[in-house]
Amino acid sequence: MHFQWYPGHMTKAKRQMQEDIKLIDLVIELVDARIPLSSRNPDIDELGKNKARLILMNKADLASDEQTRRWSEYFRNKGFYVVKLDARSKAGMKAINDVIMEACKEKIERDRRRGIKNRPVRAMVVGIPNVGKSTFINTYAGKACAKTGNKPGVTKGKQWIRLNKNVELLDTPGILWPKFEDQQVGLRLALIGSIKDEILNIDELSLELIRIIQKNYPGILAARYELEEEKDAVEVLEQIARNRNCVQKGNELDYSKAALLVIDEFRSGRLGKITLEFPEG
Numbered sequence: 528m529h530f531q532w533y534p535g536h537m538t539k540a541k542r543q544m545q546e547d548i549k550l551i552d553l554v555i556e557l558v559d560a561r562i563p564l565s566s567r568n569p570d571i572d573e574l575g576k577n578k579a580r581l582i583l584m585n586k587a588d589l590a591s592d593e594q595t596r597r598w599s600e601y602f603r604n605k606g607f608y609v610v611k612l613d614a615r616s617k618a619g620m621k622a623i624n625d626v627i628m629e630a631c632k633e634k635i636e637r638d639r640r641r642g643i644k645n646r647p648v649r650a651m652v653v654g655i656p657n658v659g660k661s662t663f664i665n666t667y668a669g670k671a672c673a674k675t676g677n678k679p680g681v682t683k684g685k686q687w688i689r690l691n692k693n694v695e696l697l698d699t700p701g702i703l704w705p706k707f708e709d710q711q712v713g714l715r716l717a718l719i720g721s722i723k724d725e726i727l728n729i730d731e732l733s734l735e736l737i738r739i740i741q742k743n744y745p746g747i748l749a750a751r752y753e754l755e756e757e758k759d760a761v762e763v764l765e766q767i768a769r770n771r772n773c774v775q776k777g778n779e780l781d782y783s784k785a786a787l788l789v790i791d792e793f794r795s796g797r798l799g800k801i802t803l804e805f806p807e808g
Contacts, residue, residue, distance in 0.1 A: 548574055585659040652698050737789065
């Protein structure tokens with residue numbers, strides 16, 4: 528399978544972010560905890576150099592706890608602040624506030640020395656499509672989500688979101704990058720739903736997922752679908768179709784329906800806490 532999806536609006540969004548970064552103290556980057564490296568846009572490091580950096584490992588409730596711990600360590604060793612979260616839950620949002628203050632303490636201290644008091648930290652929220660940016664902002668802002676209007680030097684119509692007296696957020700559209708050098712990255716993005724399903728071969732995708740689970744999480748498929756999971760992926764999918772009554776006209780097995788079922792149950796966490804890639808070492 529070949530994965531590629533880069534609509535024209537993403538080029539425009541990237542140019543806008545390059546313009547806005549001048550106004551920013553901190554880049555908050557959301558990644559998907561199930562694929563922490565593959566869900567990072569490589570352009571963001573270049574965009575955010577010389578800025579404080581915070582990685583939010585979203586959807587940690589769907590990922591392996593042990594692998595999330597290892598990934599958090601991996602990013603901290605590279606100089607990032609890291610918080611794991613489920614963006615739908617208010618739990619942990621206060622911790623994010625504390626980390627933002629910690630990440631920007633040099634800037635706050637610098638302001639204080641210049642006699643600038645109470646200038647809020649300005650943070651840009653970035654991430655690929657479907658990684659949960661809007662959910663995070665809405666949960667983090669809660670009811671107090673007040674748009675602070677246009678700032679000087681910012682494109683007319685752009686809105687900043689004032690979270691509290693200390694933090695203002697600038698939301699950005701989800702952007703991918705023009706070319707996946709490694710098609711495994713494309714595969715993982717497709718599996719979590721960051722590439723439109725309509726342009727994918729869902730049957731093939733589900734077979735890839737079955738193989739990953741067989742290798743790294745033995746026993747999960749057997750327990751969930753009551754089948755023998757030692758067989759090859761096609762036979763496993765066939766067993767799932769049979770056991771879950773995925774049939775079409777003429778009593779034929781409906782492999783596409785079974786494939787969609789497996790993908791949906793992975794994405795929703797019903798298959799268990801599954802991380803698809805692992806830090807080296």
